[in-house]
Structure formats: structure tokens, C-alpha cells
Amino acid sequence: MDTRLFEAARTGNIDYLQQLLAENPFILNNTQLSAENPLNIAAAMGHVDFVKEIIRLKPVFAIEVNQEGFSPMHIAADNGQVEIAKELMEVDIKLCRLEGRQKMTPFHHAAIRGRAEVISLMLSGCPDCIEDETERRETALHLAVRNNRFEAIKMLVDWIREMNKEYLLNMKDEQGNTVLHLASWKKQRRVIEIFLGSGSVSTGSLEVNAINHTGITALDVILLFPSEAGDREIVEILRSAGAMRARDSVPSTVTNSQTSTDNPSTPERCWSNRDNLVEYFKFKKDRDSPSEARGTLLVIAVLVATATFQVGVGPPGGVWQDTSIPDQKNITSNNTAHFAVNHNNIVINYVCFGSICTPTYKNAQKIFQGLHS
Template identity: 55%
Template sequence: MDRRLLEAAQTGNISFLHHLLAENHYILNTIALNSEQNPLHIASTAGHVEFVKEILRLKPSFAEEVNQDGFSPLHLASAIGHFEIVKELLKLNPKLCCLEGRNRWTALHYAASRGRVDIIREMLLACPESIEDVNVQKETALHVAVKNSQFEAIHFMVKRVREMKKDEIFNMKDELGNSILHLATWRKERQVVEWILDGYTGGANAIVELVNVVNQSGLTALDVLLIFPSEAGDREIEEILKAAGGRRARDMSLSSTPSFENNSTTITDLSADNLVEHFKFKRGRNSPSDARTALLVMAVLVATATFQAGLNPPGGVWQDTTLDGSPGNPSHDAGRSILGSYKSVKYLLFMLFNTIGFSVSIYVIAILISNFPFKWEFRVCIVAINFTYVTAITFMAPRNMWLPLIVFSIVFPFLVPHVFKLFVRLVKLLKRISEISGIQNHFNTVSELFWY
């Protein structure tokens, strides 16, 4: 980097910056060719807000660059605590929160490790999903805050997670299988244990599941607490964990192999409590690869069922050709739908909704196999299947239904991504309306049915 530009960034001298630009209009463009960092890194470290604003105006792409140490400008400002600079960077692009640096640390990880509550608040307002980002050790910002005993930051993030209805984040494990409850009990942080367990939503089963998560060493939070010699405060933490249903792993292993006579009682008790909640997908407990596999299986089943329904409509097809029809036996050609001959509108509605199911399932399959090897070969197969489906349903349809069926079955697959985006916006709008009208609890139940 030009020594004079370095000096301008270190001192925050905007006038000098403009003077250098007047001498060389391309001075900012040449930095990427011969420098390991840009002026925005330096100004963000020094805390020169106005200089940062000017650089962002002149060269906004600098905000996404990572220097030789693995830090973006947002990483540096978050770690040091320059709140105003963080606000300016997030104003430019909220997704900078998810930008990964060395060891996949995000700016939120650095802010959490140093307890920058104001910066954490700003990031979660700009990009709520960043609370789920993990580093190379699979640690969330909550893991990092607990490991660094940043209690104010922990308290704020726990409350924020609750407000966002994302309690499954408490179940997320690091590379050693430790949840934040494992870390809190290991560090004897009674406050953190209370914050996590107090107000935990999802019912009694969910709390018991959280408190009895087992890490890679086969230890629950209670095991981690009791495996070391007793210290002051251990008794209180032990009572809190046991009151929430906490148990030692060896006790669970004994009770998890009941006799055949007790099996029916266990299943009955589970269904009585909340069987739906027990089998619901939860981040941290269920891996994304398992969820992806399940989605792929369901999409294939739906595609198969709707394809078969398109080829074999209700009532079957005519086996003969009759040109002179009667009220009880309308004119028809062999291979045409019987339902379409008698009730053409019902046939049209059946095929429209069947096509919606088929197109959406094919779209989901296309997304899930997007990074597969031979993905282009798979896409050729998908196009071929769509062509055969359209050909089949239009061949069996009454002649007056050909045009609407062809148009819909060809156009709708291209509209599926836009329909999904519209649906997401509609759900967000309904959620906002429900919050205003005071029916938040009812809406949460409905939205869970949509998303899960």
C-alpha cells in the first residue's frame, strides 16, 4: 500500500485522501494488486468513523475483503469495539455478519468473545441468522461467550434466542459434542445454567432432552459437573440440573433398555406428553445431512405419486373410440380420460393441483442435488420427466382442455421459486399482523405446521 495512503487511513485524514485521489484516480483500485490489506482495515482498527464512511462511498467492495490475518473490517471493528463503524458497515451490507475469517470465525464470534453487547445487539438486528453460524470448531457465538465467561453477552444472547423462538440453538454442539450447558457446568457458571433452563420453551420433554444431551465422551451436563472434585456452588448447580430432569449418562443407559413388558408403557407415555414434539427436527440434535436425506426421500415419493396420478387419472381411460356419443356414453377416443369426458372441469382441477405437487417436488429435488456429481445429467433427466408428464396429461385430456393444461404445466415450474418467495413474504406479513393483534401464540403454532 502507498505509504501516504497508509498515513491517511491511520490518521483519518479525509482531505489528504482526496488529495491522493486527485493525483492518482486509480490509487484505490491498485491496492488489491500489491497490498495485503486496504485502508478500510486500517481505519476500522483506528476507529476513524468519517474516514470509514468515505472509503465505503468510494470503494464499498473493501468491506468484504479479508486481510492476511483473516480479518475483515467488520471483524476488526467488532473485536476492538468500534460500535459506530460496525453500524456503518452493516448499513452497507447486513450479510457482512456472516463473512467468515480465519478458522471460520464471524464478526459475531469476536464480539461475543469480548462481551461487546451493543455490537452483538446491532448484528442480531441486522442479521438474526448469524446466531447460528459456527466456526471450524463448530462453536456458535454462545459457545464462545460461555468459554470466555462473558456473562452480560451470554444473558443478552440467551434472551434474544428466546425472542426469536430458536431454542434449538441451545442444543447445538461443538466438535467435541459439547452444548453450551456442558461448557457452563464445566466452568461452574451457575448463572448461565439458570438462564438457559429458565423459560425454556417446548415443554417438559424438550427441557429433559436439552439437559441430558450427551457429548462425544458420553457425558451429560450432570456428569461434567460431578466428574471433578466438589467446589463451592456445585451443589446448587446439581440441584438445578436435577430439577430440570438432568441425569447421569450411566443411569440413562440402564433405563433406556426396559423389558418388553415396559415398552408399551414407555411409548404410551411419550405420545401422551408430546409425540409430535419428540419426533420434530431440531438443529443440533439432528444433522443437516439427515434432514437433507429425509427431504430428498419425501420429494421423490411426492414426485412418484403425482407422476403416477397424472398417467392414471381417476376413473381410468377409454379403451375404445366412439365418434357418435350419447348422454350416457359421450364421444371419445381411446386413451382419453373417462373423468375428462364426463366432468371436464373436475378433471382440469385435478390435473392442475396434481401438476403443482409434481412441479414443486421436482423443484425441491433439483435444489437438493445441485451439488451432486453428474448434476447436469440429473437435470437432463428432470427435463425429460417433465416433458413426458406434460405429454401424458395433455394426451389424455379432452380437446378443449389441451391449451390450459399445456400452458400451466410448462409455465408453472418456472414460477415455483417466485411462488416460494411470495409465500415467505406472506408468512412474514401474517406474523407481523399477528404480533400487532396480540395472537402471537396462535400464529406460532400455525407457522410451525408450515415450516416443519
């Protein structure tokens, strides 16, 4: 792009643009060979009048997607430029559905950034944009929940219910997660209350017991990944709406025609999909904040340390302190004879200091020699 045209777009100087056109009537045509066009730059800077003039002169710029996967509408939606979005929709009402990289539309970007006014504008002009999915099969509602955009979530849910499109609440991403799964993972109590309404879910609306590809429900997400962020209240809200764990929501009897792989909640399927769950909850720079990642890692570290300590001080089944031989004189004793023996048949004594026991070995050398004689 001519640097002078770039400067005119950056500053929104229409007079300078006209001067450049007088000197070279084809200056706008030459920009088609560049990575950017002046409409993208003017949209990013918020120059509404300059955008109008470029659209009048070269409306084709409105539908161009640059190398980064952004069109002028993507930029306007991401920045919350409502007036510019209006002008662009005058060119083509479906520009809010224009796909960029990873099939991301301007409407998706508005949801990610929580641009409520832009969302309202696009829904009014092109309501079908709410059904568009990214490469990961995420809807705008998935993206709004994932990025904690409460006002955008409320607006989208209200619109969905007003238009009787509640099936959109049950749409699943590539991992089989509904928006309720994501809200549970993010500990978004207010969002969960919006999804569940009064607490009772009518048939055909929100599926509170939907199971993802890893074999867990929204309630499982809370119970499997506990924290101190109001988990008890969220669990109560979910249970009051009829939420169950996956193991309880699937009938225990399976017909002969069904295999274990047909049931998403079977242990075999959960195990085979464990890598998907790990991959899904991995830290992603463009999705998760470092503070949330640190908090989650801290919770996990505490849980692992607690579980390890409990196993150390109280092994499953207990331990024998020493070999026990009942008193021969007391035949009615309830105690039976036993020998503390490890897997190599080495007699073991436990020397205990408080709650910590250290094993010592009796006749270890003799037994070792006997095994190799």
C-alpha cells in the same frame, strides 16, 4: 500500500486522502495488491468519517478478508465499534456472516469479546447469523460461554427464547458439548440458571441430559471435575431441572440390533473416546487463562495425592499382619488358618509403625533356592 495512504487511514485525515487522490486517482486500486486496505486500518482506529469516505470511494474493501482472516467488519466487531459496524452493514447486511479463518464470522468475534451492542445490531439486521458455526461447530453462544461473557450470554438467550429458537440451546460442538456442558465445566452458576430458567425444562427446549461424544452429561462434568467453586449449589440446580448422570439417563436394556458403539454412554465408548476428552480439556492459549489452568492443576494434584494416600494406608481388602494358625484346643474358633504369602509364595510379616506397614520376608532365601532347584 502507499505509506502516505496508511498514515491518512491511521489518523483518519480525509483532507490528506483527497490530496493523495488528486495526485494519483488510482492510489486506492494499488492497495489491492497489499495485505491490508485503508478500510481495515480506519476501522481498527475507530475513524467513522474516514470509513464512510472509503466505503463511498471503494465499497469492495468492505468484503475483503486479509491474510489473518479479518475483514473490516471482523475488526469493528472485535473492537466494539458500533457506528463503524452500522456503516459496513449499509454496504451488505450479511457482512456479519462473512467467514474468516476457521469459519469465524464477525458475529462470533462479537460474542467472544462480549460486545453486547454489536451483537444486538447484528441480530436486528441479520438474525440468521446466530446459527453460524465455526470449524469446531461452535455457535456464538458456545463462544460466549467459553469466554465467560455473561451479558452477551444473557442477550443471546433472551433473543433465542423471544424468537422461539430454543433448539439453538441444544446445538453441539465437534466434541458433542452443548452450552450446558460448557457452563458446567466453567462453574458458571448464573449462566446455568439463565439456561434452566425457573428450574423446570419444558419438552422441546433445553436438553439437560444431552450426552457428548465422551459419554457424559452436564451433571457428570461437575461430578467428574470437582472443585470448591460452588459445586454443591450447581449440582442442586441441575438436579432440580431433572439432570442425571449418563449412566442413569440411558435405558439399561439394549435391543439386539443395537451395538455397544451405538450407545454413547457405554464404558467401551467412554474408553475409546478418552483421548477426545483429554484433548478437549487441554490448555489452549487462545481459549483458557493461565490462572484457571493453575487452579485446575492444583485441584487435580490434591485429589491425586489424597487418593494415593488413602490407598497406601488402607489397601483394598485390608492386609494380614502375619500368618495365623488357630489354637488347636479351641476348635470352635471362628478364625481360619491363613498364611501371609506374596505372589512368589514368600511368607511375609508386616512391621507396622502407626499407620505405615513395612513388609519383611521369612525364609525368602530358602524358598528362592527351592524354586530354582
